[in-house]
Amino acid sequence: MKRFFDLLLAIAAAVVLALPIALAALMVRLTSPGPALYWSDRVGRHNRIFKMPKFRSMRIGTPAVATHLLQDPKVYLTPIGSFLRKSSLDELPQLWSILVGDMSFVGPRPALFNQDDLVALRTECGVHELVPGLTGWAQINGRDELPIPEKVKLDVEYLRRQSFWFDIRILWLTFVKVIRRDGVSH
Template identity: 40%
Template sequence: MAKRLFDILFSAVVLLVLTPLLLAVAVWVRLDSPGPALFRQVRVGRGGREFRILKFRTMHVDAPARGPQITAGRDPRITRAGHVLRRYKIDEFPQFINVLVGDMSVVGPRPEVPRYVAMYPTATRELVLSVRPGITDLASIEYRDESELLGRSADPERTYVDQVMPAKLAYCERYVRERSFVGDIGIIGRSFAASFVSR
């Protein structure tokens, strides 16, 4: 209950304070390339329930038909605005709306698409999906340059499935087992530093 209350208050304050920025980004995305400002994608949430995650659109509208669900390196499907939004994780900001409606938490295991969740080991899937997914987590911090890592692979999707995903899941399992309010605050602080201070 305390975590949910924190999620609601934190998200409401962020959305209120950042409204001018969010509106400006939405206009930028629309002007930069044809298509909507927001991108919606089905992800798997707590208990295996699917929901539509919100992001600022960072790829051309025909991107799903032109390649895999993961992005690697300087993916040509990414728009000019998209490169900037991804670099500073600004594309994730609309997910505070997902937090407000109860689909997500501020901190928690990042939600995956159904295709990759189906590959999780059974015990791992049950543990990771026992909590609300989050906007940020330990794996997001440690793998904040995941796209560049995959860009160096001859087979990015295979590298993701065989190497990156298992490593990220280990962080997710650790978070679920050790989660605490103090720990969440620390992750929020580290996420901010990784996205803005160290760039």
């Protein structure tokens, strides 16, 4: 049921958002050298590595670490990078990851391939059994600002409470957070 919902919603979103997706890609290409998409190595279900696309908001050559680990993340942003991140438009290419089954609309956010502490704690708690999501319970309860143990605690809560209606609630709360630009630090 969840996979069917993901496919249906991803196809509908891709059709409705085709113009904004095309415009965002064009703006990335026009404002900085390099490709419009950045393919990030992420940890998926069962700790399998997959390539997750995002609109490139950082300059070519930025270290492949979580943004909060960069000494001064703003130095690495492209001219429209901050806007893409604060509006969450950089996340739109992840519709592809949902269509191919690497991600779901709702689940724990996929860890970077080198976030060993996050991956280990999620594995210990059984969260690695879930398909990662475009948004999740931890996302709407702190996003970039959560320490790893708190993030995993919320991921475990999602693992225990997951249902269609809980996913709908998380999607609605995500929409509200994106509109308000809550929890985005860079």
